Amino acid sequence: MSKFIKTITIILSITAATSVNANSLDTLERERAKALALVLNKSISIGDRKKQLENSKLKLLDLERITINSKDINKNPSYQTIKAFENFDFTFLVHSSLEKEKSFSISWLEKLGLTTENLMNTRVIRK
Amino acid sequence: MKNLNLKIFLIIITGSLYSTTSLANNNLGEWKPQIVEKMYILPPKHLNKVLNNDFNKSILAVNLQNTDNKIKNKIEKISELKSMLEGASKEESFEIKHQIIINKRDYIKDMNNLLLMKKQKLDTKKIFFKKIQRNMKRNSFKSKASSKFINNKKSAMKRSESLDFKILENTSYNLSKRSKYFEQYQINKDAVMKLKLAIEKHPMNNQNILAKDPANKMEAIRNYVHNLETEMAVLAMKEKMINYMAKIVALDAMSLVENVAFAADGQNEIIQTNFNDPVNVISVFTN
Numbered sequence: 001m002s003k004f005i006k007t008i009t010i011i012l013s014i015t016a017a018t019s020v021n022a023n024s025l026d027t028l029e030r031e032r033a034k035a036l037a038l039v040l041n042k043s044i045s046i047g048d049r050k051k052q053l054e055n056s057k058l059k060l061l062d063l064e065r066i067t068i069n070s071k072d073i074n075k076n077p078s079y080q081t082i083k084a085f086e087n088f089d090f091t092f093l094v095h096s097s098l099e100k101e102k103s104f105s106i107s108w109l110e111k112l113g114l115t116t117e118n119l120m121n122t123r124v125i126r127k
Numbered sequence: 128m129k130n131l132n133l134k135i136f137l138i139i140i141t142g143s144l145y146s147t148t149s150l151a152n153n154n155l156g157e158w159k160p161q162i163v164e165k166m167y168i169l170p171p172k173h174l175n176k177v178l179n180n181d182f183n184k185s186i187l188a189v190n191l192q193n194t195d196n197k198i199k200n201k202i203e204k205i206s207e208l209k210s211m212l213e214g215a216s217k218e219e220s221f222e223i224k225h226q227i228i229i230n231k232r233d234y235i236k237d238m239n240n241l242l243l244m245k246k247q248k249l250d251t252k253k254i255f256f257k258k259i260q261r262n263m264k265r266n267s268f269k270s271k272a273s274s275k276f277i278n279n280k281k282s283a284m285k286r287s288e289s290l291d292f293k294i295l296e297n298t299s300y301n302l303s304k305r306s307k308y309f310e311q312y313q314i315n316k317d318a319v320m321k322l323k324l325a326i327e328k329h330p331m332n333n334q335n336i337l338a339k340d341p342a343n344k345m346e347a348i349r350n351y352v353h354n355l356e357t358e359m360a361v362l363a364m365k366e367k368m369i370n371y372m373a374k375i376v377a378l379d380a381m382s383l384v385e386n387v388a389f390a391a392d393g394q395n396e397i398i399q400t401n402f403n404d405p406v407n408v409i410s411v412f413t414n
Binding site (some may be wrong): 057058060062064065068069073074077081082086095098101 | 273276277281287290309381
């Protein structure tokens with residue numbers, strides 16, 4: 001019985017340690033997902049979206065800056081971290097939008113190839 | 128006389144069994160460098176200084192100093208005894224020679240210990256520098272593997288820094304909306320910039336070329352290891368010398384025993400006959 005308790009304690013402590021190790025990129029990823037969900041959310045009003053996106057932008061800006069300047073991620077960067085820095089415009093939405101001087105939702109959609117021009121050029125065809 | 132013979136017997140025993148291997152002493156003290164890993168980034172010259180300072184605080188260094196003093200005393204005593212040989216009577220000269228042999232034996236013992244301690248010091252230093260070499264190789268391998276990521280990160284940092292002005296000026300990020308982090312970020316960034324400038328202007332920064340270039344640092348450490356190996360080879364030669372010295376002392380002891388024995392024979396004037404030889408016992412049979 002005592003062995004079982006010991007094993008459980010070790011497993012729990014390892015789990016707790018891994019959860020503590022969550023880096024700034026994970027937090028940024030979570031906030032980014034929230035912001036994008038807000039952009040795509042049809043059930044809220046334009047005013048609400050604008051207000052909530054403004055708050056989200058400020059949070060994202062901080063998190064992006066923290067991630068970019070973080071030295072911890074330099075040591076043994078994970079595949080996710082390497083890819084995140086390879087795709088600056090997708091990872092650091094607010095920074096990218098400030099560079100382009102556009103709102104971050106437009107900047108993101110444009111990066112995906114969903115520009116007004118592209119959409120206007122699309123045709124409905126039957127296959 | 129009996130006493131003298133006993134002493135001589137003891138000298139022969141110790142002298143004949145004398146070899147440097149039998150002198151190996153494990154209680155010479157030890158030295159474990161207490162240098163934190165962060166010090167490894169120091170330029171090799173400073174690192175060597177730190178290492179030497181660390182050694183001076185060790186038990187091994189204290190023992191080395193003590194043995195060094197002991198050796199000096201022994202040499203002084205031997206030359207003093209040698210000067211006493213002139214004008215000494217036969218009996219006295221035997222005693223003085225005996226004392227010289229004892230002191231020479233102690234000198235060899237101490238010298239051997241000293242060489243072992245020096246070897247231990249060089250070994251520890253070599254292991255330390257080898258460890259740094261390994262670390263540097265591992266780090267350079269790692270940095271090669273992650274160089275693409277590092278480049279991406281550097282470019283991300285540049286891009287974000289170029290936006291600092293924009294963020295501050297942007298109407299949507301006015302003072303009331305600027306986060307606590309960003310305010311602190313600006314303050315700290317300015318401070319870091321000032322420090323960076325101070326580092327660049329520092330005269331020692333220009334002299335410290337080795338610390339800037341890892342290839343040069345590696346070369347300098349390699350030179351240190353090479354020097355240590357040379358010193359160790361010289362020590363090995365000295366050990367050989369000590370071996371020869373030990374042999375000479377053993378031979379001196381044997382010669383002294385012979386001299387004492389002959390002198391005793393002359394004093395007693397007893398001609399001992401070897402009865403194991405039939406030639407010597409002919410008279411027994413003929414008379």
